[in-house]
Amino acid sequence: MTGLLGRGPTRDTLLLSPGRGAVAFRVSRSSALLTAAAGTAALAVATVSLTLGVFPIGVGDVLTVLGGGGTLIERDIVLNDRLPRALTGLGVGAAFALSGALLQRIAANPLVSPDVIGINSGAAMGALVVLLILGGSGLQLVLGALLGALLAAVLILLIAYKRGLHGFRLVLVGIGVAAMLSSATSYLLTRADINRAMSAAAWLTGSLANRGGLHVAIIVTALAVTVPVLIVGSRHLRLLELGDDLTRTLTGAGQGRKVVLLLVAVVLAALATAAAGPIGFVALVAPQITRRILAERQVGLAPSAAVGALLVVSADLAGRLLFAPTEMPVGVLTAVFGAPVLLYLLARAHRIGAAG
Template sequence: MPASVAVRPAGYSVLRAGHARFLVHRRAVAVASVLLVLLAASCVAYLCVGEAFVSPAEVVKVLLGRSSPDELVVEELRLPRLVVGLLVGLAFGVAGALIQTVARNPLASPDVIGISQGASALTVASMTLGITSYSVLPYLSVAGGLLAAALVYLFAWRGGLHATRFVLIGIGFAIALRSITTLFMTKGDYLVAQQAQIWMTGSLNGRGWPEAEVLAPILLVLVPALAWAARAQRTVSLDDDTATALGVRLGRVRLGLVALGVVLAAVATGAAGPVDFVALLAPQIARRMTRTAQIPLLSSALTGAVIVVLADLLARRLFSPTELPVGVLTAAVGAPYLIWLIIRSRSVGGTS
């Protein structure tokens, strides 16, 4: 009998770390590397461009802690906002990837199926009641997002989680929760309503280290859970019968992935407001670039960060001196993409 030989899937390489071996998708690694370079270039451009242009050399000098005449502009005005944008983009990118993986539907993202609207409803209600501290709002957003997700999950569960039912029920909840948010805004104080309206558009204007200090620790704490999620994606992507035969408890795994995605989306919403369509766009762009069977979490996170950083840079400079909320630009790109996805899914369904 010939000795058994391990078959390596096409497009993968074996990475050895001591006695451990890992399969690495070569194209996914290449895409992630390109995205890292693009993100670094976007960050430098973000710190350079503004009312006063700062040369890249001066930006690097400030980041290295050296004395520079542009230290105030870069370190105090632009860098804190950039850090918040990076963290928000990373969180939305991963959240969209996890939720789309569980739903097996590119239409499923936090801002489409009611999660962002749940976070917004509780946050705006709290603002109406006088709670406006940005150190508290992210936690309220998490509570609202988790509650909305639990309701969607509960109503969509019928002996299993059907993708189409999950998305449709989520859209229904999103509409209802948006109406509740509008009701709170009309009943509250005028100034608070104006503040809530700006927050609802998704904006990084005025965001800085206080928001980053809330968002960064939460993301760091969730890193081990994300490592588990990257592994769990493989089993969730299998059909239900195969996964069950392998001993996978699909209900628990799906619930864990959804809960992780909800927390990420809700915390990002609390920090910057509902920046629409980032969680919808980033995973699909990443998957098309990597051509992997599962949505790649790292590439989705990097894509989300690139989208938010570039969108906010354009929002600051496109109609200068007027600053647009970053959510306006992401919605301008994401809404047509959502319409295209719906039309495409209908045409595919009609031909099947």
């Protein structure tokens, strides 16, 4: 973007225009700095992960391969094995974080995320139906995860909606729906063939092992489709936090924008689940880290995505290093570190409610 128009309403804000037109974008200095720092760190961790494995490759050799050089063996290992894993981790982390940030802003509640309220469980359930009952894979699994997430979201909204979306009502209903879906998932596993059940159980933990070009294509497509919508729709997130009545009074808009943003959040969570399994707590934790660093001055979608990518690739790298020669699935580590954050947010919400 070019054409700097000048400072925005605060010293931290700049107003940018893509040209001479009337459209302008407000950019936060601190938000841009956090995005650049977290994004650079995520890329650095991903690059280091390309060097690790049964056949170690130096960072310099990895960069040579990425530049088009290297031996045939190095190119095969890096490009066909390790690079898809790293790219999937970056994309999945960004997608989960964006989904969580959207839901938390729309519901005005830090406890709302696709894994907590059952959207991830719906996606996992839909994918398992394809894997265990229909015997499908690939794009069929993607469609199953997307359909499952959409059905779960519709069910949650139908039950939770009462003169608008209220944060704690949404959380309680979502936890109940997630519990029902988890029970259905367990039932499917008990009725499946032992080999398929073991494969599905490993997938349910959330893992980046054995990722390939299809998984990269899934998450890249998800981000390519949803990010342009977010660029336009993110301007309305702060207004949506004010409530339906006040938003309608200030903008004259109905529920259309909220429905579109909710749909984007569901699609991101569903396709991220299809690509790497239901990796827990990234969608919950990444937006909270971002909001605390930025002191909640900005919507923070871009920095949340960068922080989410950093969390996933870092957890994956830690799972490979700390438990070598075996690997700990990334979903296990994110749950270990994410669960205390959830408990903290619950305790904080209780203290605020008691003080009120």
